[in-house]
Amino acid sequence: METKRKRYSLLLAGCVIVAAVVYLVSIPRHVQAGQHSRAVLYLGIGWLPYTGAFYAAARLFSSPAALPNMRAADIGLGLFLLSLLLSLGLDAWGFSPEQIPTAHLLQAIGIFVGLALFGWGIGRRSKSIAGAER
Numbered sequence: 805m806e807t808k809r810k811r812y813s814l815l816l817a818g819c820v821i822v823a824a825v826v827y828l829v830s831i832p833r834h835v836q837a838g839q840h841s842r843a844v845l846y847l848g849i850g851w852l853p854y855t856g857a858f859y860a861a862a863r864l865f866s867s868p869a870a871l872p873n874m875r876a877a878d879i880g881l882g883l884f885l886l887s888l889l890l891s892l893g894l895d896a897w898g899f900s901p902e903q904i905p906t907a908h909l910l911q912a913i914g915i916f917v918g919l920a921l922f923g924w925g926i927g928r929r930s931k932s933i934a935g936a937e938r
Contacts, residue, residue: 813864816861830843830850856923859926875925876924877926880921883918888915
């Protein structure tokens with residue numbers, strides 16, 4: 805049990821470090837250089853360690869008694885997709901993030917909250933399943 809806890813602690817630390825490097829170093833560097841398409845690429849790449857951090861946090865800190873439902877993951881995935889589609893719709897109507905970044909702020913918050921809920925829901929469910937297999 806202790807090795808699993810250590811494994812998920814390392815996963816959490818690694819995901820937090822990678823997400824911090826992507827969001828605090830790579831994206832600002834490319835935005836300042838005027839490479840907006842490269843910054844968007846790194847933004848999308850950063851979603852994986854961000855979601856992985858919440859997955860690992862749920863595996864470490866949640867305590868599901870029975871098999872939990874997937875409501876958090878479903879809501880998170882729905883919020884992520886809806887926010888992404890709204891942002892892409894605004895971009896298609898001429899309100900690009902480079903020109904009007906405040907128009908995309910609510911969608912950006914929705915994307916990150918959705919990814920956090922998705923990672924937490926999957927991590928909680930997988931912890932419950934792993935506990936039931938013993």
